[in-house]
Each structure stands twice: as C-alpha cells, then as structure tokens.
Amino acid sequence: MCAEVSEKGEDLQVDTIKYSGETGDIQAQLARPDGDDKLPGVVVIHENRGLVPHIKDVSKRIAREGFISLAPDGLSPLGGTPEDSDKARSLIGKLDTGENTKNFVAAVKYLKTHSESTGKVGVTGFCWGGGVTNEVAVHESDLDAAVPFYGRQPDPREVPRIKAPLLIHYAGDDERINSGIPDFEEALKKAGLEYDVYIYEGTKHAFFNDTGTRYDKEAAELAWKRTIDFFNKKLKQ
Numbered sequence: 001m002c003a004e005v006s007e008k009g010e011d012l013q014v015d016t017i018k019y020s021g022e023t024g025d026i027q028a029q030l031a032r033p034d035g036d037d038k039l040p041g042v043v044v045i046h047e048n049r050g051l052v053p054h055i056k057d058v059s060k061r062i063a064r065e066g067f068i069s070l071a072p073d074g075l076s077p078l079g080g081t082p083e084d085s086d087k088a089r090s091l092i093g094k095l096d097t098g099e100n101t102k103n104f105v106a107a108v109k110y111l112k113t114h115s116e117s118t119g120k121v122g123v124t125g126f127c128w129g130g131g132v133t134n135e136v137a138v139h140e141s142d143l144d145a146a147v148p149f150y151g152r153q154p155d156p157r158e159v160p161r162i163k164a165p166l167l168i169h170y171a172g173d174d175e176r177i178n179s180g181i182p183d184f185e186e187a188l189k190k191a192g193l194e195y196d197v198y199i200y201e202g203t204k205h206a207f208f209n210d211t212g213t214r215y216d217k218e219a220a221e222l223a224w225k226r227t228i229d230f231f232n233k234k235l236k237q
Helices: 052-066 085-092 097-112 128-139 156-161 183-190 217-236
Strands: 003-011 012-022 025-034 039-045 070-071 115-124 145-147 166-173 194-206
Touching: 012 052, 012 097, 012 156, 025 052, 025 097, 039 052, 039 097, 039 217, 052 070, 052 085, 052 115, 052 194, 052 217, 070 097, 097 128, 115 128, 115 217, 128 145, 128 156, 145 217, 166 217, 183 217, 194 217
Parallel strands: 039 070, 039 115, 115 145, 145 166, 166 194
Antiparallel strands: 003 012, 012 025, 025 070
C-alpha cells in the first residue's frame, strides 16, 4: 500500500503506511535505508504504551542495519496510540488477544510480499510486544526469526507450532516474567527448536528502553548487538 506520509533523512526512507489486518487497516511506520536493493524485513512490536517515539526510533535503528523495518500501531483498532501513556496502557488491555496476534501476523505477511523485500522476515518486541512476538512465532509458520525482549511466554502446549529460531532476552530482576522461563525452555527443548536464552543479571524489566528509568546501557548495547547479529545470520544469509 502506498505511503500516507513520507520523509527522507539520515540516509533513511521513512513512511507512515497502512496495511490490512484482521480488524481492518493497521497504521505503521515503515523504514528502510536509501537505495533500491531488496532487503529482509523486521517487524518491531511496541511495549504496552503503544507506538511511541522510542519504538519508532528502534525501528529506524534496525533499518540502518540494512533491513526494511515495520513498526505497527497495535492500538489501531481502538483509534491509534494516544499521547497519554496511562490511557494507552488501559487501551492495550481492551484488545482481543487473538485478533491482535493476527494483526501482527499480517504485518509479517505484508513484509514478506513487499516489493522491496527479499521475503525473509523476523520479528522483535519489547515487554507486551515481547509476548506478542512469542505469539506471532506460534501462529506464523513462515517466520524466519524471532527476538522477544522480556516477553510473556506462550502456552507450552503451543510451543511445538513454532518453526522460527528464537533469541530470547530477559532481565535478571523480573520475577513475574521469569517465572515462565523453565516451562518455556522445557517445551522448546522437547520440540527440538533452535533457541538461545540470555538473562542480563542486575537489570530490571524494560532495561532496553533508553527513555525509561530502568535503562541499563551496558545490557541494552549487548542485547542489541546480539539481536542484530542474529537477524544478520538468519535473514541475510
């Protein structure tokens, strides 16, 4: 679908687009490096505050690494991300889980069939988006790579449906999320899936978010390097 808004700068082409999801049109930011080369794609899934400037910036960072990056607004079915982050968190809780997953699966399919894409697509997400990343991995058998950051784990019974390799990041001090790690790992092992788990000791949930109080620069930079190396290996080779 053609861009609604387009801007150029910093050697990037950044567009505001809409794609067709389960619930109708989903608004998203699409970013890619300048040039005509076909590139692999990465879907970036936001935290529970919606498609905020931080996530748009993360999407641009991924584009600078040589990918087409798509950051959907998961709150599109409810009118889009509001400026009030408290309202955004409330709206997130009103989303239908199944429809929401299908909206992000549709983002993967959008990138796979994009005229500027190689057809290889990965997904990454943070906090709420980390959990959605896991669900997309369960429900999209044609996904090529998944990198959830401190996300809620899928139902262990659903794990055998995953086909994509996973790189999984967790904070060391994140009791609620980390309580699900043992069952998730056991299910991954039983299914014979390719995965790596990294736990960043001394960090808290949302340690990657450089606009928040829990940001840990050292851990965030290491997790980012591992993520880009993983996407380069799984999507470019």
